[in-house]
Amino acid sequence: MFLSLNSIVYCCPLVATLPCFCSNVSVTAAKKALPTKILIFDVDGVLVDVRQTYWRSALETVRYITGKRVTYAELHRWKSKPGFNDDWSMVSAWVSSLGHPTSYEEARAAFEEFYWGSDGEPGNVRNEKLMVKPRHIEKWAQRFELNLFTGRTRQEFSFTFEKWPGTKHFRTIITMDDAKKKPHPEGLQKILGGRDPSTALYLGDNIDDALAARDANVPFMAIIAPGEHGYRQRAAHFRELGALALLPGVNELFRHLKNAN
Numbered sequence: 001m002f003l004s005l006n007s008i009v010y011c012c013p014l015v016a017t018l019p020c021f022c023s024n025v026s027v028t029a030a031k032k033a034l035p036t037k038i039l040i041f042d043v044d045g046v047l048v049d050v051r052q053t054y055w056r057s058a059l060e061t062v063r064y065i066t067g068k069r070v071t072y073a074e075l076h077r078w079k080s081k082p083g084f085n086d087d088w089s090m091v092s093a094w095v096s097s098l099g100h101p102t103s104y105e106e107a108r109a110a111f112e113e114f115y116w117g118s119d120g121e122p123g124n125v126r127n128e129k130l131m132v133k134p135r136h137i138e139k140w141a142q143r144f145e146l147n148l149f150t151g152r153t154r155q156e157f158s159f160t161f162e163k164w165p166g167t168k169h170f171r172t173i174i175t176m177d178d179a180k181k182k183p184h185p186e187g188l189q190k191i192l193g194g195r196d197p198s199t200a201l202y203l204g205d206n207i208d209d210a211l212a213a214r215d216a217n218v219p220f221m222a223i224i225a226p227g228e229h230g231y232r233q234r235a236a237h238f239r240e241l242g243a244l245a246l247l248p249g250v251n252e253l254f255r256h257l258k259n260a261n
Contacts, residue, residue: 036144036219038200040191043150045205046223046250048160052127057114058087058094060124065095065102065110076229080237085151085182085208087111128160136254137166148173149187149202149212183211188218203250207234210241221245221253 044050055075062070074094084090092107102110117123140146146169150157154175161167172191179187192200197217204210205223213220222238224231225248235246247253 035199036201038147038192038195039140039144040147040149040188040200040202040218041250042202042204042206042209042223043148043152043157046203047130047132049129049131052129053115053124054087056127057111057124058091060114061091061107061111062095062098064114065091065107066098066100068098070094073229080207080230080234082183082207082211085206086176125156125159130160130164132166132250132254134164134166136251137169140254141169146170147191149179149182149191150174151176151182151208153177182206182208183215185212185216185218188212188216192216192218201244203247203253207237207241210238210243214241219244221247223247223250225249 041047044054055072058075059070059072062068078084078090078094081090084093088104088108088111091111092102092104095102095107113123115123115125117125137146148170150173152175154177157173157175167173174187174190179190188197188200188202198219200218202209202213202216202218202220203223204213204220210220210222220241220243222235222243222245224234224238224246228234238246
């Protein structure tokens with residue numbers, strides 16, 4: 001079962017159109033307007049800054065298991081590989097490559113102590129930071145059907161979003177507990193429910209997001225800011241996978257949506 005916070009299905013009577021992206025946005029496909037009705041967002045790295053939560057927890061877990069002081073540069077190299085949108089899978093493979101064979105379950109247990117906290121100490125989850133304002137979500141929901149497809153568990157999602165005012169505007173929310181893990185496209189397919197994928201747009205920041213979109217035939221835009229670690233390599237990979245545009249932040253898309261009238 002997928003998680004839906006609204007019992008009433010939101011229907012958008014208007015076919016919204018995205019303009020061509022130019023100036024400070026890198027367009028990587030034909031500059032053609034998209035008849036977009038459905039917006040689907042990844043969460044981590046798109047709506048939430050996870051540098052001090054998931055990323056920090058991953059580094060601390062690897063250091064704890066291996067005793068090695070690893071870097072963000074190394075983390076990004078692992079995150080750029082297909083199949084590692086799931087941080088527990090990434091950590092398991094990472095520490096195993098460093099000579100400390102660790103199962104998925106063991107990696108998850110160690111990671112969660114840093115993420116949620118342990119022995120009365122608060123975890124990194126306390127550093128969760130949303131990058132979008134609820135009033136913006138409300139405004140965009142008046143023109144587009146909004147949905148979420150995240151690699152978070154339902155528990156992780158609810159901790160941050162359950163009481164956030166913007167959450168009520170998302171029609172369907174698919175978590176790690178509701179569909180096969182990315183890069184499998186099942187989450188996107190559940191959101192679409194048989195509707196034309198070309199009327200949707202998925203925004204993500206990970207290679208697995210792009211792969212899921214490709215396999216679901218859903219147009220994709222990548223959230224990646226110039227200056228990020230491995231920008232050129234990641235940007236090239238996104239282009240190879242058919243990304244329509246590279247956006248420095250999700251609010252850049254919102255600015256263009258606002259001007260689409």
